[in-house]
Amino acid sequence: MSGPLVDLRSVTVRFGTGADSVLAVDGVDLVVDRDETVAVVGESGSGKSTLARVVVGLLTPATGEVRLDDVHLARVPPKQRGRRISMIFQDPKSSLNPRLTISAVLRDPYVVHRVDSRAGRNARVAQLLDAVGLPRTVLRRRVRELSGGQLQRVAIARALALEPDLVVADEPTSALDVSLQAQVVGLLRSLREDRDFALLVISHDMRVVRAIADRVLVMKSGQVVETGRADELFERPRHPYTRQLLAAVPMLAGRTLGRGPDEGARES
Secondary structure (H helix, E strand, C coil): CCCCCEEEEEEEEEECCHHHCEEEEEEEEEEECCCCEEEEECCCCCCHHHHHHHHCCCCCCCEEEEEECCEEHHHCCHHHHHHHEEEECCCHHHHCCCCCEHHHHHHHHHHHCCCCCHHHHHHHHHHHHHHHCCCHHHHHCEHHHCCHHHHHHHHHHHHHCCCCCEEEEECCCCCCCHHHHHHHHHHHHHHHHHHCCEEEEEECCHHHHHHHCCEEEEEECCEEEEEEEHHHHHHCCCCHHHHHHHHCCCCCHHHCCCCCCCCCCCCC
């Protein structure tokens, strides 16, 4: 199908009413094409996570529109939308029920959407674990028993369960140390290539953005101040705010973060 996968047009999000209201997203345009990774970057409070929630339908914009395959997102049935767009939340410890087993967490999307038989679901779950590099022994363990790196892999697996067209990753590495960040970035890159989905990454970390993005939008105070191909934006930033963000990371290890055939030893 031609045209962009997701198209946001003049989207505005306002929290509160009257004089106390806050303009969180101010007239933002965003296009995500199939088979590409787009990163939205900015400091805390820039509006980037709010924008992510608009894309997945968790927030309704005050003005503007969100289109999925040129259909207004509000007209897409919730179950269909849930199958086509999935989200990896910032903190897997808070987004996953700590009392559930990993088996229950990963089977849940198939149960909700009535996909396959019990045996078929178990086979699909096993394949998900293989894809994210986790041993099948974790299926019997509970969410609270896993490390942060393991939980992020579980969250990624759950997001991929229904083979979505778009995965939105909200600060997918912020809760991890540097070595695990590289592993998660490498995992997301390889999964996107293997499974052919579009990826929208929300991040404040310019190293992560440089390592993973094809195209970048820079947000400040709810507005997009610069956008462009990743290589061009990092080499020749035009906006003073973009230059400020880059200057805050003088040694841009992000050029190699998660790159190469050896993504680092996987966490056990």
